[in-house]
Amino acid sequence: MLTWNDHHLVLTVSRSGTIAGAARRLGINETTVARRLASVEGEAGATLFRRMDGKLVANAAGRAIAIAAEAMENALADASRSTEVLHGIVRVTSVLSVIEHMIAPHLPHFAQRHPNLVLELIGTNETASLARREVDIAIRLERPARGKLVARRLGRIRFLLAGRVGTKPEGYVAYERDLDHAPEIVAVRKYFDGASPRARIATLAGMRVAVEAGMGGAMLPEWMISQSSGIGVIDPSVSIERPLWLVVHEDVKKRPAVRAACDWLAEIVTGARGANGYLTQAS
Template identity: 35%
Template sequence: MDWDDLRVFLEVARGGSLSAAARTLRLSHATVGRRLAALEAGLGRTLMERRPDGHRLTDDGEAVRALAEAMDERAQAILRREGAGGGLSGTVRVTMTQAMADRFLVPRLGSLRAAHPDLDLEIITDNRTLSLARREADLAIRLARPRQGELIGRRLATLGYGLYTIPGAPDTLIGYDETLADLPEAQWLAQHGGGRRMGFRANSVLGQLAATLAGFGIAFLPCLLAAGEPGLIRLPLPGPPLTREAWLLVHRDRKDVPRVRAVLDHIATVFARDRALLEG
């Protein structure tokens, strides 16, 4: 068995496609495909299903991935031992919402980069709930406590929400579209909106913020998002306040990987430092 074939397989599994693996490994799309086919032929097993939206691991693929990940971690440990200063290296993938990434976390990652310049971060903002068990990401920030037994959760903060508008805006509401009507924020607004007309709908909180700043009406926004916009006016709440908990999740098999632990600890520190901003 060729380790290079396993390394290619591992990157396809991580990225979900031949193209993603090719970019990471700086190989051609065709080379990645040939190496994956060679590994499957050598093992006599199908490791991945080819689907229109990418590659998905079979049961055999999951088993091989677990072994390949263990080999990769040991190889990285050897490289770290040989490297000057023992610095961390490799890629850590973190998934979260677009708003959380763009408006809060990413601007606060500079000190992590300074401390570990060889550490590569991949921030994945996706409407799908990416699986930590399938290694689609190493860490996840989610607004719900973990239910799966193999996931370990660290409570990061309590997120506060408020009603915001700009001077001169109409007395109409800005909210989520019907596909997201089950979100706690959408339900709170439906219950306490006072019968106001919904004048603008969006499927993202960033879209709602943009509509608020454009003068479409009143939006129920996370305080962390509104705090950076001096033009917004915060209105009194007509009902009980809504809060949601932010949790940092990691698969128990990854929690002690040094590079993952470094990112995990940094994120926890960032949230603790800015707790007042998050709570509103």
């Protein structure tokens, strides 16, 4: 019966294409590689390689052993990753409402899963730079248009036009001026015939408070409206859905700590669909 070392030898020879190359990879001399390969072929009861243009090429029997060796190699790597202890800090940026409602309530679960890994959550509407490594992960309402960034859609946030219960708003509340291009702001501006906002507030939570106080209407997430007894939907036809993206720079996405944080964030944010009503489906 072939051992793991036998499988590994065949895989290494197959990848190297020469006895000399395999010897260098294994850190042993060529004579030992040749002798061990002959022993493996004897145990297998078949030759495993043929010479082609000066290279050793695995035949059907050799390929079968090499494929089995790769499967073993991958299983060992997976087992190693599952038991590795992650350390350090992973910086995550998103808008405050996502951090406060979708991420922060689940932090004890993250700490239990990764006790030596710290999430640093940065709540801001500003786009911190993944390219300059100001942050490791971003959760955004806009997909990046350029750069070596990898984006995964987590779901959609539905925005509806809300106002104070029992009133008919005469104006609206918006984000800061540099976010006037946001689809939900375009929609509310159109509803109010292109008028300027009565107030500008940086956060959705602040906008909700202003609407509850009677300052005007605002496009708010559906879940935020449902959680407040003081506001309601003005016009259901004024509805915008915006995708929520998890974005990471491709150069750091395979770092164990970043990968673990990405997996956990995707798990808990997509879990916000349904019961909590934060997101609609991702596709």
